[in-house]
Amino acid sequence: MSDPIDREVQQHGENSIQRELFGTRVGFILAAVGSAVGLGNMWRFPYRVSEGGGAAFVVLYVVLTLVLGIPLMLSEFAVGRRTRLSPVGAFKREGGGAWPLVGFLGVLTGFLILSYYSVIAGWVVRYGIEGMLFGFAADPGARFEQVTSGFAPILYHIAFMSLTVVIVMGGVQKGIEKASLLLMPALFSIVLGLAVWAFTLDGSGAGYGYYLTPSFAELLNPTTLAEAAGQAFFSLSLGMGTMLTFASYLSRQENLNREAATIAASDFGVAFVAGLVVFPVIAALGLQSQVSASTVGALFIALPGAFVELGVAGRIVGIAFFFALTVGAVTSAVSLLEVVTASLIDEFKISRKPATIGSGIVIALVGLIPALSLDALGLIDTLTEWFLAIGALMVTLFVGWRMRDPASEMLEGASGLFANIVPAMLFFVRWLMPPIIAFVVFWTGRNFIGTLVTTFLG
Ligand code: PHE
Numbered sequence: 001m002s003d004p005i006d007r008e009v010q011q012h013g014e015n016s017i018q019r020e021l022f023g024t025r026v027g028f029i030l031a032a033v034g035s036a037v038g039l040g041n042m043w044r045f046p047y048r049v050s051e052g053g054g055a056a057f058v059v060l061y062v063v064l065t066l067v068l069g070i071p072l073m074l075s076e077f078a079v080g081r082r083t084r085l086s087p088v089g090a091f092k093r094e095g096g097g098a099w100p101l102v103g104f105l106g107v108l109t110g111f112l113i114l115s116y117y118s119v120i121a122g123w124v125v126r127y128g129i130e131g132m133l134f135g136f137a138a139d140p141g142a143r144f145e146q147v148t149s150g151f152a153p154i155l156y157h158i159a160f161m162s163l164t165v166v167i168v169m170g171g172v173q174k175g176i177e178k179a180s181l182l183l184m185p186a187l188f189s190i191v192l193g194l195a196v197w198a199f200t201l202d203g204s205g206a207g208y209g210y211y212l213t214p215s216f217a218e219l220l221n222p223t224t225l226a227e228a229a230g231q232a233f234f235s236l237s238l239g240m241g242t243m244l245t246f247a248s249y250l251s252r253q254e255n256l257n258r259e260a261a262t263i264a265a266s267d268f269g270v271a272f273v274a275g276l277v278v279f280p281v282i283a284a285l286g287l288q289s290q291v292s293a294s295t296v297g298a299l300f301i302a303l304p305g306a307f308v309e310l311g312v313a314g315r316i317v318g319i320a321f322f323f324a325l326t327v328g329a330v331t332s333a334v335s336l337l338e339v340v341t342a343s344l345i346d347e348f349k350i351s352r353k354p355a356t357i358g359s360g361i362v363i364a365l366v367g368l369i370p371a372l373s374l375d376a377l378g379l380i381d382t383l384t385e386w387f388l389a390i391g392a393l394m395v396t397l398f399v400g401w402r403m404r405d406p407a408s409e410m411l412e413g414a415s416g417l418f419a420n421i422v423p424a425m426l427f428f429v430r431w432l433m434p435p436i437i438a439f440v441v442f443w444t445g446r447n448f449i450g451t452l453v454t455t456f457l458g
Helices: 006-010 024-035 040-049 054-085 087-095 100-134 141-147 152-169 171-199 205-212 214-218 222-235 242-247 256-286 298-309 311-348 352-366 368-374 372-400 404-409 420-458
Strands: none
Touching: 006 100, 006 352, 006 404, 024 222, 024 242, 024 256, 024 311, 040 054, 040 087, 040 100, 040 171, 040 222, 040 298, 040 311, 040 368, 054 087, 054 205, 054 214, 054 222, 054 242, 054 372, 054 404, 054 420, 087 242, 087 298, 087 311, 087 372, 100 141, 100 152, 100 298, 100 368, 100 372, 141 298, 152 171, 152 205, 152 256, 152 311, 152 368, 171 242, 214 222, 214 311, 222 372, 222 420, 256 372, 256 404, 256 420, 298 311, 368 372, 368 404, 368 420, 372 420
C-alpha cells in the first residue's frame, strides 16, 4: 500500500493532514475484531445463553446480528469515515443542532463501560496469575468472594488500566494496530484449542445438548429479545461510537460492507466457540446450575470449579482460558479508551499523550466504585446497556433520516454484492431498525430502573 496519509491528503485536503490512518486492511479488521471480541463473548455470551433458553437464544442472536448489528456497524462506519472525526465532532459536522449530544452520550458510555470493564478484567488477570502460581482454589465460591473484595481488586484494576493507557498512547498504527495484529491470532488459536480439548472430556455431551438444543418458547418472551439485542450491541461494540471512531482512521478504498460482515462474523464465531468451551466443561462436572445463577460471578465460580476438578490438565487449560480472556479484554478496553481519547484530541486539540493519560486516570478513579462494590458494578452494567441501546437508536435515526446521502459513503470502496446490498441496508436502517431498537431502549431502561430499585431498596 502507498503511504495512506498522503493519499488521504490528496483526496480530502487539509482536514485530514494530521489524522493518522490504519496502515493495512488486516490491521483495521483485527483492531475492530479486537474491540468486538472481549469479555462480552467469553463471559457474558455464555451466561446470557443459559438465561435465555440455550440454542433458541443463539438463533435469535444470529438473526439480530444480521438485521441490526451489521447495518448499524455499517452506519457507524459511514459517519466516521465521512467526517474523519470522533463521535462528538462527527455528529456536529454532519448533523448540527442537538446531534452532538449523541456523541457526548457515546463518550460517557465508553467512559462508564471501561470503568467497570477494567475491574472485571482485573479479576481475570488475577485468576490467570494465581492459577499459574498456585493452581485454582478448591472452594471457588469463597475464592470469588476474596478476589472481588478488599483492596486487591483496585490494584489489578489500576494495573490493567495502565496497560490499556500504554497501548492507546502508541497511537493508531504503533499502538492499537500493532497490538491487535499480535494478540488476536493468539486469542483465536487458544479458544479453538480449548474447544477441541473440551470435546474430549467425559460427560461433555450434555453440555452440547444444552447449548445446541433450542427451546423456542423462550423466544416469545420479550426479555429474551431485549437481552439478545443488548448483547449484540455490547458484543459488536455498537451504540457508542467505537466503530465510528475506528472508521475515522480508515482509507476510502476500504469496502465498508465487507468489513462489517467480516467483523460481525468473527465476533459471533468467537462467542459461539467460547460456548463450545464453557458448556461442555461445565456439563462434564455437572455444574450447570451455577452458570444459570445469572449473576456477574456465575462463570467465575463455575469455570475455576471445573478447572480444579480436572487436575493438571484443568490447571493448564484454565491458565490458557484466562490468558485468552485477558487478551480479549485488553483489545476491547483499548477501543473504549480510544473513543474518549480521540474525542479529547479532536475537540480540544490536546496531544495524544496527555489526552490518554488524563482520561485513563479519571476512568481509573471512577472505576474504584465498581472495584469496591459488586452492586455498583451490576448497576453500571445495566445502565450502560441502556445507553448503548439509546445510542444505537440515535445512530440509525441519524443515518436513516439526517445524514446527507449516506449511500454514497457506504458505496465508496464497495463493489459487486457488497455494493448491491446497500439499498437493502438503508431500508433496514430507515424502517426496520428504529421500531425494534426503540423497544430495546424501553426494555433495557425498565431493566435498569428495576435493578436500581432492587439495589437500593431490596
Ligand atoms: N465488545 C466488547 C466485548 O464484547 C465490549 C465493548 C463494548 C467494547 C462497547 C467497546 C465498546 O467485550
